[in-house]
Structures are given as C-alpha cells and as structure tokens.
Amino acid sequence: MSLSKSLRFSWCLLLSFLLLGCGEHGRDHRPPQGPLHVDVLTLAPTTLRLTRELPGRVAAFKQAEVRPQVTGILQSRLYKEGSQVKAGDVLYQIDPSSYQSTVKSAQAQLAKAKASEASSKKTADRYAQLLKKKLTSQQNYDDADAAYQEAKAEVAIRQADLDYANLELSYTQIKAPISGQVGLSQVSEGSLLTAQQASYLTTIIQTSNVYIDMQQSSLALSKIKQTFAGLDKKPKDIPISIILEDGTTYDQTAYLEFSSTKVSNSTGTVTLRAIVSNPQNRLLDGMYVRAHIALPEARDYLVVPQSVVVRSQSGQPFIFTVDQNNKTVKKSVVLGDEVDNGWIVEEGLVAGEKVVISNLSNVKSDIEVVIDSGSDDAQATPAPQSAPKSAPAVEE
Known part of the structure; x- marks a missing residue:
C-alpha cells in the first residue's frame, strides 16, 4: 500500500516538471512584439503677440496728510468727509483769538517804530542843513544820521514781526494743500492741536x-x-x-x-x-x-501641447520626436511662455519636426514606431493672441 502511494507521488512530480518545461519553452518561442503605435504632431510656426x-x-x-502748523483749540470742521475739495479750501478752523491779539500788538509796534523813524529823519535832515552852513559839528550830524538809520531798521523788524503774526493767524485756517478726495477726520471740535504734530488730521487723495x-x-x-x-x-x-x-x-x-x-x-x-x-x-x-x-510686435513661435512635455527626475524638460526612419529621438528643450494649454519652445526643436503626442508612457529613445495619425500645429494647438504668464516691462 505504501509502495503504490510512493509511485503515484513520483509520477505527479515528474508530470509537474514536464509541464513547467513546456511553459518555459512556450515563452521562449513567443513571436517578437511589433513596433509601438503613436500619433504625432508636425510642428509649424504660430504667429503670436505675447504679453x-x-x-x-x-x-x-498725489496724497497729502493734513497737519496743523500752529497750536490752538479746534473750533470747527468745515468740510464733508469723503467729498472733493480744491487746493486752498478751508478744512478746519482753529480758535484765532490769541493770534489776532499778536497781530494787533505787532501793528502797534510797527506804528511806534514808524513814528520814531519819522522823527529821526527830521532830526537828521535838520543837522544836514546846519552842517552845510557850518553851524554844527560833523559828529552831531553823524549821531543824528545813525539814529535815523537805526529807526529805519527798527521799522523793518516790526514789519517782519507783523508779517509773521499775520502768517500764524492765517494758519488758524487749515487749508487743503492739494485738490482731491478728503478722507475721514481724525479729530473733533474742542481738540487741542499742536504745531507740526505727528498725527495727521485727515488725508487728501488725488x-x-x-x-x-x-x-x-x-x-x-x-x-x-x-x-x-x-x-x-x-x-x-x-x-x-x-x-x-x-x-x-x-x-x-x-x-x-x-x-x-x-x-x-x-x-x-x-x-x-x-x-x-x-x-x-x-x-x-x-x-x-x-x-x-x-510685447512690441507679433512673432512666429513653436508651440507644443503641455501634455507632450516629459520631465526627468531633475526636472529637465524633454520631448520625443520621430525621425525619417520612424525611430524616436529624445530631445532636451528650453520652454518659454505658457500659451493656453501649450508651451512655447525656445530651443531644442525646429519647424517640421514630428512630435510624439500619444502613448508617451511606453515611448523610449531610439525605438521604432508606427505613426497612426498626424496633425499640424495649427490644428493641435489653437493660436491665441496673447500669453499672460510671465512678467515685464521696459525702459526707454
């Protein structure tokens, strides 16, 4: 009984080896695989004016920040926020009382100086006449003339003080420095404003x-x-x-x-x-x-679909083409602007070359292929009028 089982096991083992040998023999004698079938795109220039x-x-x-030039209490805001104003329009009014008093004081000082000037002039003129008649000394005339010149200088000083006082008084009206749209007011009536403060009152934008x-x-x-x-x-x-x-x-x-x-x-x-x-x-x-x-003018470019661009592990782009012997050629390319669903090829290809556009997962360099169908560039890639995917511009 054990001998019969042993014989059956031996025959089964032998049959398995025979079948395995037949399988290896069948694989070795399979007919060779035929050429790879692909579609191609024949490159032709496309006229584009890129952007x-x-x-x-x-x-x-223009943009101006409005600040006070004198110190004082804000009396009123005279503009509507968000409105258009013209240069010179009054925006705010500062309490002018103290500055008006300064102006009056300067006016009085100027009047006093002018009166003194007039008196000194008469004295100098009188001494000049006496000197001609030799009825007074040169020293007396020189002293009288010096007093007159000093009085004239005092008038000039008081006039300058009055001008400055009037200028400060005018600054109590805060005016628009430029025309434009005035913004929100950062202060309200009753606020204390200081000359040349860091914070602005409002802004004007042209x-x-x-x-x-x-x-x-x-x-x-x-x-x-x-x-x-x-x-x-x-x-x-x-x-x-x-x-x-x-x-x-x-x-x-x-x-x-x-x-x-x-x-x-x-x-x-x-x-x-x-x-x-x-x-x-x-x-x-x-x-x-x-x-x-x-860009300044339309030019001819070679455009390929984005799907035909293959990249190496380092990111270098390349494209498969088919030569006259129906063999594939792997070509490195330099890509330019993106145009819709295509790339402009700046270097690496020339017009008339046949670019592989299908079955790319199976394509390798220097293998024989069969071209099933072909198309020109105008059919495969519509020609847009611009390519807004970079960045520009020029200087004369």
Whole structure:
C-alpha cells in the first residue's frame, strides 16, 4: 500500500516538471512584439503677440496728510468727509483769538517804530542843513544820521514781526494743500492741536489719475529690454491693460511711465510704474490688480501641447520626436511662455519636426514606431493672441 502511494507521488512530480518545461519553452518561442503605435504632431510656426502679466498695486497720483502748523483749540470742521475739495479750501478752523491779539500788538509796534523813524529823519535832515552852513559839528550830524538809520531798521523788524503774526493767524485756517478726495477726520471740535504734530488730521487723495506699481525680477526685465531694443517706442508709448480683482478688464488703458534703476535687496525685483486715467474713481489706493504688458510686435513661435512635455527626475524638460526612419529621438528643450494649454519652445526643436503626442508612457529613445495619425500645429494647438504668464516691462 505504501509502495503504490510512493509511485503515484513520483509520477505527479515528474508530470509537474514536464509541464513547467513546456511553459518555459512556450515563452521562449513567443513571436517578437511589433513596433509601438503613436500619433504625432508636425510642428509649424504660430504667429503670436505675447504679453507679460505682472501683479500690481494702485497708488494715488498725489496724497497729502493734513497737519496743523500752529497750536490752538479746534473750533470747527468745515468740510464733508469723503467729498472733493480744491487746493486752498478751508478744512478746519482753529480758535484765532490769541493770534489776532499778536497781530494787533505787532501793528502797534510797527506804528511806534514808524513814528520814531519819522522823527529821526527830521532830526537828521535838520543837522544836514546846519552842517552845510557850518553851524554844527560833523559828529552831531553823524549821531543824528545813525539814529535815523537805526529807526529805519527798527521799522523793518516790526514789519517782519507783523508779517509773521499775520502768517500764524492765517494758519488758524487749515487749508487743503492739494485738490482731491478728503478722507475721514481724525479729530473733533474742542481738540487741542499742536504745531507740526505727528498725527495727521485727515488725508487728501488725488485719484483722477492713478499709478500702477508693479514688481518684476531684474533678470526678466533685462530680457524684456532686449526685446524692445532697437525699437522707436518710448516707455509712454507702451500700452498696458489692467485686470481688476473680479477678472474684468478696466476700460482705460495705462501707459508705462518708468522703471526703477534700483533692485530690491530683499526680493531682487525692480519697480515698474504705469499711469492710468481714473475718471469714475473705480481704482482705489492700495487695490490689487494685474497688469498685462504687450510685447512690441507679433512673432512666429513653436508651440507644443503641455501634455507632450516629459520631465526627468531633475526636472529637465524633454520631448520625443520621430525621425525619417520612424525611430524616436529624445530631445532636451528650453520652454518659454505658457500659451493656453501649450508651451512655447525656445530651443531644442525646429519647424517640421514630428512630435510624439500619444502613448508617451511606453515611448523610449531610439525605438521604432508606427505613426497612426498626424496633425499640424495649427490644428493641435489653437493660436491665441496673447500669453499672460510671465512678467515685464521696459525702459526707454
């Protein structure tokens, strides 16, 4: 009985080895796998006028902090908060009583000095006549003339005192230094104001025109300057479109004013400033916007879909192309601006090359492929009119 079991076990073991050998033999004799099937895109130039997008902040064209120039008790506020005022409009009235008294005192001192001057002049004239007749000494005439000159100087001093007193009296009316929209009042009637105090009474912002301050890296600015090099356009001829916080386009066109000559030590950026009309006060001081600067002219670019760009472990982008022998070629590329769902290829490809756009997970370099279908660049990637994904701008 045990012998029969042993024989059956031996036959089973032998049969397993035979089946295993047949399986290995079957795998070794499988027919070789055929070429990989792919779709390709034939590169053709696309004409685009690119733009550069920059984050920006609205800055008031003019802004003034109103402070008192004399000390006194605030009597009244003479403007409506948030209203438009003109330069010279009276905003606050300080109690003028003490300054009016100073003016009257200065007027009296001036009158006294003038009377003294008149008396001294008569004395000097009288001594001059006596000296001609040799009825007095030269010393007496010199003393009388010196007293007259001293009286004249005293009149000038008292006139200056009166002018200063009138100036201080005028400062009791705190006036708008510029035209614009006046803000909230930081003080109320009865408050003690001091000359040149640190805290301001209110602010005036002029927003009929506003600045758009943008930040751009120094490297990107250098590249943009190269783009504009040789053109006749000045900074004020370069239009900039403004995108508001809700995504709508502002209905006024801004124009580049200047770019700073200093690079920020902390951020490595340069400040660009544009100016734009703001007739309806839609742009408020401090508002965040996006600025689009159009490059000077439309040019031909090679654009590939983003999906065909493969990156190495180090992040280096490359693209697979198919050569004349239907073999794949791995090419490193330099990518530029993003255009909708595509990338502009600055280096690495030329027009007419066939870029692999399908089955990329199985594509390797230098393998034979079969092209199932092909398309040109205009069909695969719609040609937009701008590419707002970088940052700009120029200086004359």
